[in-house]
Amino acid sequence: MQSHVRYSRSMVAKSSPQRRTGGRSALVLTSIRKAVEELIAERGSDAITIPLVAERAGVNHSSIYRRWGDARTMINDLATYRLDPDRGLPDTGDLRADLTAWAQELIGHYSTPVNAALLRGGAAAAGESESDCLRDRRAEAAGFAARPGSTFSGDQVIDLLVAPIIYRAIFLPWTLPEADARTYVDELCDRSA
């Protein structure tokens, strides 16, 4: 997973000349991550400032600026790692159950304030190219539509399953727990058209 850190030159170099992933660096990183998640949950992503994060994490603010450059990049980096594109999709042979599990995973993911905040940031930046923050989700949707036994298209997975979840995550996050994965899946599989 590509990180947005500043010192990425050293990351691409063969066998990573000398990156420091343990001990203090790891401690600093986790306390920053904890501080960001707490602050976003408490006050929303607008109120996030580097000095605020630095103070709560017990870290010097210049360290944060050096590592990420700005708050947006930092939030992006901290939230991106969560939904691994290589995580593998449920595939039990029961398409309906697999879809339900997948939808439930999305709902759970975006129920976390940090992830919802990142999604909103992604929405702000979307619309230009096809590479927005939900591209992987659309690819997964197309994958389900291509499975044997499917009676729907990728577009329909988007319209009937992904769109309602994302809409709620962005605009009505407090209703996301009420979103019922099974209902959406039933709508998708049993529709009359």
Next chain:
Amino acid sequence: MQSHVRYSRSMVAKSSPQRRTGGRSALVLTSIRKAVEELIAERGSDAITIPLVAERAGVNHSSIYRRWGDARTMINDLATYRLDPDRGLPDTGDLRADLTAWAQELIGHYSTPVNAALLRGGAAAAGESESDCLRDRRAEAAGFAARPGSTFSGDQVIDLLVAPIIYRAIFLPWTLPEADARTYVDELCDRSA
């Protein structure tokens, strides 16, 4: 219609003691709106700062701070009232036709790049309170659900009609013209559940 402006106290008061809607104030408001729309279209909602808007609008930045308080509220407010809440909804007695016309209006509205860009800005600013830029749309959805002959809830109008349109407008704007209002309405009215 409740606006997010700071001086809302005077708006609620009976017969609006003395609001100034004409002349200079109106000019200021329209030039601010123009500036915000241009800047959002050019650089995205992230890059919007009050001084930037003020300079382009030829207005003092304190006027903006006083009117809205912060950029987020301003964007939300401008995005909300792009679609006049008092415009009146289709009501021919044919619920299905009315819904289709309404959905078509939404599709047409968000097919305009400026409106789509504003919507993305509103999405970035959403999630905290219930007053986001789609609140009026949800009220309209609830209105349709309450009409005689309705077999669906306001939530279902959101999930099956609004969400797909908004999702496409934000993330896949080039597919919005393909969005078929009638298909969505059929899905909503003829669903098996």
Next chain:
DNA sequence: CTCTAAGGCCAAAGCCTGTGCGTTAGTACC
């Protein structure tokens, strides 16, 4: 033990946020 990545500390220039105060001009009512 050596090398050096990464963090801490300091400082400074510049922009953004937000507010007190005086001025302008829209509205209402003669």
Next chain:
DNA sequence: GGTACTAACGCACAGGCTTTGGCCTTAGAG
């Protein structure tokens, strides 16, 4: 068409955040 009232605007200023650079210290990795 004139006057009173005051909403809304412009100006200026006091913070705070952003961003960067320099220099020193700490402590992973080999």
